[in-house]
Amino acid sequence: MKPLCLICCATTVILFCSFQTAEAFDSLDPNGNITVKWDIMSWTADGYMATVTMFNWQQYRHISGPPGWKLSWSWAKNEVIWTMLGAEAISQGDCSAFATDPLPHSCARTPQIVDLLPTSIPYSEQIANCCKGGMLPSFLQNPVNNSAVFQMKVGLAGTSNKTVQLPQNFTLKSPGPGYTCGPAVKVPPSLFTTDGMRYTEAFMTWNVTCTYSQYLAQKTPSCCVSFSTFYNSSLPPCAQCACAYLPLVLPTTAMTDQPDVLYCTTDMCPIKIHWHVKANYEEYWRAKVTIINRDFSRNFTDWTLVIQHPNFNNFTEAFSFNYKPLNPFGVYNNDSAVFWGLQYYNEYLMHAGEDGNVQSEMLFRKDSSFTFASGWTFPHRVLFNGDECVLPDPQDYPSLPNSSPRLTATASTLLSMYIAAIVAYLTIVLFL
Known part of the structure; x- marks a missing residue:
């Protein structure tokens, strides 16, 4: 059996290694990305209800879990998350300014959101396509199940399209680095249907696009x-x-x-x-x-x-x-x-x-x-x-077999003698 190694070894080995890097653009999957879609579904007294959906449009790059994906952003103002379904913020942050009971789910200036396991909350409290332990399959492998969804009640955020400001500095980890996310961009409001006949429209929608770089994920x-x-x-x-x-x-x-x-x-x-x-x-x-x-x-x-x-x-x-x-x-x-x-x-x-x-x-x-x-x-x-x-x-690379190998001088002489003996034998037999 081969010996085992902890990955920590002598640094001298590193000095003799040449590392390759990879650019973010992948010619085998030129349009691959993870898109975060943020839909405002209704207004509340001090903010809105949002449905956030992550789509993995990559052909062969998936996110495994748990812990799986981690999504974060910076609020544009002093927003808080009152409640969440289908995911959770890993830190409540400083909620000392609130005297409410219960306190907000998260008062963090830069909340970090992680997925839940399907067994961690009652089924009645789950929403469609939530709670997969952070797994996000690729589009080619699983085109029906390549998304993750969670819902939030956002407060102190403004209550109209004119007063709501888009979050900034989105980051996506899987669970480590590798993805770079662009800015949030307003897009036409999403359409939703429950029966395939009547459609409802989100009040406001923005998208964030995240692309992968192997070099950012790991240097080697x-x-x-x-x-x-x-x-x-x-x-x-x-x-x-x-x-x-x-x-x-x-x-x-x-x-x-x-x-x-x-x-x-x-x-x-x-x-x-x-x-x-x-x-x-x-x-x-x-x-x-x-x-x-x-x-x-x-x-x-x-x-x-x-x-x-x-x-x-x-x-x-x-x-x-x-x-x-x-x-x-x-x-x-x-x-x-x-x-x-x-x-x-x-x-x-x-x-x-x-x-x-x-x-x-x-x-x-x-x-x-x-x-x-x-x-x-x-x-x-x-x-x-x-x-x-x-x-x-x-x-x-392995070379091709030589179909006509050259004979050495000794082998060539022996072969000539063998052929001459056969010819002589056949000549004697034919003339008898």
Whole structure:
């Protein structure tokens, strides 16, 4: 068994690591974002009732829970939250100016809102699409359930469209950093219906758009890729120090309740993706993909795997993963796909050990571009849970078998003597 490592190791290792970064724009999901929609549904004596909805419009990047997402903002005036349904502020703040009973739910100048577990409050006090433990599935994986909702009674806020001011400085954590939110922008009021016939209109609506950057989430990659083939026994491992998942100081209880515990490897990556070119048929070829969790302290809930490869226009089947094409450049130019686990079978990638991997075989139909040369059968880009993985150096790709190996001088001489003996024997037999 491989030795375990706390992620705190010698800082000298870090000095020899080259880290990759990722920009916020993702060409495989150019329109992906999380949109926060804030609807004022009615006026109260000193403010309004609001319904806040978070939509995950990303194709393959989700938020796992608990604790899941955390949404915060700064009030424009001295607003307070009198009551909440479907979520809660983690701090009440300073409510000493109020003599009411009960006090406001939160008087914080910058409230931080977290989701609730479905078991934490009675069902009668829940609202539709609330209370998921902070989980926010991606749109592609779960287009029916890619939202989270909570309601607030906001006080000291103004009681008309002219007196209400938009909150500022929105932030979204998942649960760590990674998302950058733009300013609140007024949009046409939302329409609501309960029976599909009669519609009601929100009094006022604004949207906030939050986009993801892997570099903001973590300075180093969290996954790497290795390759192998049936025609060559050499195996390009994950690049050395690909992740270097090493902080500069030892974690303490104050910094983290549960430090990551990894297999000690040369790449120090919590997740390894292995792509094996398994078989070659007349009209098809087959690859096997294995996702390996080397982090003993974590399981990866509702994982996603994105693969970019030029043959996905002719993809036939994934034998034990869910699959959907991404089609970022149109249905006729598909070179990428997203995979995720089958429910109750391999939906959860458990912590490292015996259950620490999931795998599937993938079948492709050959087209005119198919070749084993120049690493064509290997993916061009791999992402796990929406984060870019480090690929092997192309110079390390397995080489093709030599179909006509050159003979050494000795072997060539022996072969010539053998052929000459056969010819002489046949000549004698034919003339007898």
